[in-house]
Amino acid sequence: MTAWLVLAKAGSKRISEGYDDSPATHYSWDSTVPNHATLKVGDVIALWDSVELLGLSVIEAIEVGQGEKETPYCVKCGKADVAERKKKLPRFVCWNQNCKHEDDKAGWKTKKVTTYRSQHEAGWVDARGTLTAPELRALCVQQASQNSLRELRWDDFHHALTHGGVPLPLRVVDTARQVIAEGHGTATIRVRKGQPAFRKHLLEVFGEVCAFTGPAPVQALEAAHLYSYAANGKHHKGGGLLLRRDLHRLFDLGLIAVNPKTKTLHLADELKTYPDYAKLDGAPLTVSVTADHTKWLTKHWYMHRSNLSVTVIPGQTGAAETVIA
Known part of the structure; x- marks a missing residue:
């Protein structure tokens, strides 16, 4: 059984980047994201906001398409390892170890991407208040991962939800997995x-x-x-x-x-x-x-x-x- 922890943080920012999310029904990502092509129909999808678990369901379908995406790059080294700061200035910093350039602006380029959009409404279970961010990270296959799509250890994740401080019945999720299969x-x-x-x-x-x-x-x-x-x-x-x-x-x-x-x-x-x-x-x-x-x-x-x-x-x-x- 495969389960994924996906980040649904800052919805307005994701919408501005071309994503269309509604945690209880669908989630969007593209081919710039690690593990983008690994998720499949029948997998469990668990959404969190970097603070707590929002809920989980089973992927019923994945819509695949083509699109374009604006991505920043460092104006000094030309690498795409640029992060935009929220508070500290200069606004952009290059994460390339050989550059580390900081600047108020970044270069931007348009690239073609494959888009993905899950459908997962039928088995949705709201899980707010059950698992915190540190608990979720500890349940990932790679606990130090910073990826938006991270694989979970399903058996441990299932046990944590059903036997935790706030037990969460998962019959709906288990049934949805069987039905979709x-x-x-x-x-x-x-x-x-x-x-x-x-x-x-x-x-x-x-x-x-x-x-x-x-x-x-x-x-x-x-x-x-x-x-x-x-x-x-x-x-x-x-x-x-x-x-x-x-x-x-x-x-x-x-x-x-x-x-x-x-x-x-x-x-x-x-x-x-x-x-x-x-x-x-x-x-x-x-x-x-x-x-x-x-x-x-x-x-x-x-x-x-x-x-x-x-x-x-x-x-x-x-x-x-x-x-x-």
């Missing part, structure tokens, strides 16, 4: 071709009704796929229901599943500690579903409730009936 569950944040029409169709079929909780404002309802849209890129018949956004996310992660035989909700144990969610456990769907819906709900159940026994019995018409023990 299996090619399912990235529906939360993707902008898909045909998605507006798909949602419109569901509103026409079901009205302004969340399939788990009942009537809801249309603004709160999302078109939830009951299967992995990212895996096949199609809107299947009977493959969607309208869900409140929070329930959509929990369904994608498998923290809520639908028993395809009884058409009732089944919640993961950690959700039962929250009263508003606990009351949903065992509750029936609030809408009528078709055989196609049941087929997709069964696939979702198999993926996220494999510890519960399931028997498939041939039906009289050749269709299969699913029995959950």
Whole structure:
């Protein structure tokens, strides 16, 4: 398992440098950064601000593109080892050991770079108040590293979060890793071709009704796929229901599943500690579903409730009936 500690310090400065960050959803970097091409889908990404851990998630996708970047260089030696000071003057200092020139100005050049932007909203866990900067540095593979992208020792990092002074449950992160590895569950944040029409169709079929909780404002309802849209890129018949956004996310992660035989909700144990969610456990769907819906709900159940026994019995018409023990 690979995990990365990435620096999200001084957001306004990063935006001015062409980065577009939102810790809970996405993070940007480019090919000028060490380890830039090492991060991959399925890795854990932990964001900090050089003071404390902000949160962590699992990389669902990495958008790769091309761009240009303005970089400073030393006007004396011509090297690109120039740092801009925040308070002390002169403003720029060259870090080249053979130069160390200080100046009020720097040279600037434009270079082509490869850009990267992670998508990691689905498994996001806020972690403020859990680990400090010194604790995080101690958990890096290279503890003295000054890189913006640093590899973490995952087992030690996981243990520090789950057994520290402020224990942080990481079931959502662990589940997201499994779901992404299996090619399912990235529906939360993707902008898909045909998605507006798909949602419109569901509103026409079901009205302004969340399939788990009942009537809801249309603004709160999302078109939830009951299967992995990212895996096949199609809107299947009977493959969607309208869900409140929070329930959509929990369904994608498998923290809520639908028993395809009884058409009732089944919640993961950690959700039962929250009263508003606990009351949903065992509750029936609030809408009528078709055989196609049941087929997709069964696939979702198999993926996220494999510890519960399931028997498939041939039906009289050749269709299969699913029995959950």
